[in-house]
Amino acid sequence: MNAHDQDPVGRLRAADPAADVEPREGFADAVIAAATAEGAAPVDLDAERARRGPRRMAVLAIAASVALALVVGGVAGYGLAAGQATAGSGTGSSDAGVSDGDGAAPPISLPGEGGPAQGGALADRGAAESGSQDLSAQSSDTSYPYGYSSRSSFRSSMLLSSSGGRAAAYAYDAAASSTAEKVGAFAAALGVEGAPEIRDGMWVVGPQDGSAASFSASLDGTLGFWFWSGGDPWACGEACVAPEEGPAIAAARDLMTRLGEDPAAYEYTSETWEGSATRSVAIWTVIDGQRIDSALHLDYAAEGIVSGYGALADIVPFGEYEVVSEQEAFERLSDPRFGAQLTTLPEALREGVAGEEWTPPTAAPSLPEPGASVSWSVNDVEIVSARLGLASHWQADGSVLLVPTYEFTDSAGGTWSVIAVAESALDFSAAEGGHYGWIE
Numbered sequence: 028m029n030a031h032d033q034d035p036v037g038r039l040r041a042a043d044p045a046a047d048v049e050p051r052e053g054f055a056d057a058v059i060a061a062a063t064a065e066g067a068a069p070v071d072l073d074a075e076r077a078r079r080g081p082r083r084m085a086v087l088a089i090a091a092s093v094a095l096a097l098v099v100g101g102v103a104g105y106g107l108a109a110g111q112a113t114a115g116s117g118t119g120s121s122d123a124g125v126s127d128g129d130g131a132a133p134p135i136s137l138p139g140e141g142g143p144a145q146g147g148a149l150a151d152r153g154a155a156e157s158g159s160q161d162l163s164a165q166s167s168d169t170s171y172p173y174g175y176s177s178r179s180s181f182r183s184s185m186l187l188s189s190s191g192g193r194a195a196a197y198a199y200d201a202a203a204s205s206t207a208e209k210v211g212a213f214a215a216a217l218g219v220e221g222a223p224e225i226r227d228g229m230w231v232v233g234p235q236d237g238s239a240a241s242f243s244a245s246l247d248g249t250l251g252f253w254f255w256s257g258g259d260p261w262a263c264g265e266a267c268v269a270p271e272e273g274p275a276i277a278a279a280r281d282l283m284t285r286l287g288e289d290p291a292a293y294e295y296t297s298e299t300w301e302g303s304a305t306r307s308v309a310i311w312t313v314i315d316g317q318r319i320d321s322a323l324h325l326d327y328a329a330e331g332i333v334s335g336y337g338a339l340a341d342i343v344p345f346g347e348y349e350v351v352s353e354q355e356a357f358e359r360l361s362d363p364r365f366g367a368q369l370t371t372l373p374e375a376l377r378e379g380v381a382g383e384e385w386t387p388p389t390a391a392p393s394l395p396e397p398g399a400s401v402s403w404s405v406n407d408v409e410i411v412s413a414r415l416g417l418a419s420h421w422q423a424d425g426s427v428l429l430v431p432t433y434e435f436t437d438s439a440g441g442t443w444s445v446i447a448v449a450e451s452a453l454d455f456s457a458a459e460g461g462h463y464g465w466i467e
Contacts, residue, residue: 212286238257314342319417
């Protein structure tokens with residue numbers, strides 16, 4: 028059974044590189060406090076640590092990102108795209124994770140993807156635009172006033188073009204990139220010793236038992252990898268100090284140089300949080316003036332890179348596709364075949380404003396009067412702008428394309444995206460396993 032044949036929970040367990048990792052100090056308390064009622068008994072973290080043994084803290088960021096990505100759709104990918112990434116600003120960023128200066132356009136992501144690239148894209152973009160890594164902000168909870176419900180009515184206050192055309196597409200060349208030479212060189216650049224070998228459906232370098240630095244890359248459409256240095260950046264305790272932004276980004280640029288890449292062809296964002304021992308750096312591939320919807324993520328501590336994840340597969344040109352007009356793409360928002368959903372939350376929600384503070388009820392709801400109207404809320408979505416770009420799409424065979432995609436921005440600052448490829452180039456046949464794809 029391969030990863031795509033497993034149920035979602037099985038896929039999560041199979042792909043999670045840090046299933047046995049304990050969280051950073053206070054992380055569990057913060058999660059539990061948000062999920063339990065006032066007055067609930069606190070969790071004794073010291074007892075838990077004693078019970079489960081030494082922590083591998085450096086992999087926490089990987090575990091959290093991988094878990095989110097797989098629940099929504101999988102691990103974020105990153106293609107080195109040698110020779111294909113256009114020259115970006117190459118700048119650093121503020122702690123909020125937003126690039127300085129005139130950089131590339133933000134990434135676009137398609138909703139409802141079943142492969143490993145998609146989930147991370149939403150988290151990446153949400154963090155880049157909101158300046159927050161708060162994973163709760165990416166929740167699909169339909170209780171949001173601007174929920175992910177398909178019950179939306181779209182209207183446009185802008186003049187939409189009725190002209191189509193053709194647009195370039197790209198693809199991750201996982202097969203050509205899946206070599207011992209490439210895997211070994213990448214692992215060596217990260218400081219992992221050992222000869223690459225294929226084991227249990229993935230490339231592995233170094234011991235995989237947590238005893239030393241390790242590297243692995245899945246045999247999927249992006250060669251998604253994860254890396255751990257073997258160190259514990261949190262061993263410093265309360266004395267932990269994250270690296271400054273400038274040195275961390277300089278180190279990331281140096282890594283790209285050692286990998287044979289032009290560091291100026293990428294864009295860099297960075298962030299940390301108070302009390303952290305690490306600083307994260309995201310390295311974005313830029314294609315046709317737009318960041319693709321994934322990034323190489325690295326966590327830096329005082330001693331250097333401690334963990335990271337991304338993908339090894341190069342991105343290559345994949346010809347052109349006929350694309351629909353803005354008007355036809357707008358109409359696709361209301362076509363269930365294209366499954367329109369929010370791909371970026373409205374600005375108010377990205378800032379953490381999710382409506383009035385919840386007040387615990389003191390009584391059950393009253394029985395409605397006979398004949399009362401049935402509430403059936405419909406979101407009124409006003410489209411104010413549109414742009415054509417690229418977004419990752421996982422094929423049924425596991426390969427990954429970057430396909431022309433329209434992104435529509437609404438009056439609340441949320442974005443909605445639909446594939447721009449004309450119907451003549453779309454295969455609407457049902458997925459294997461049932462009319463709904465997921466039925467065995």
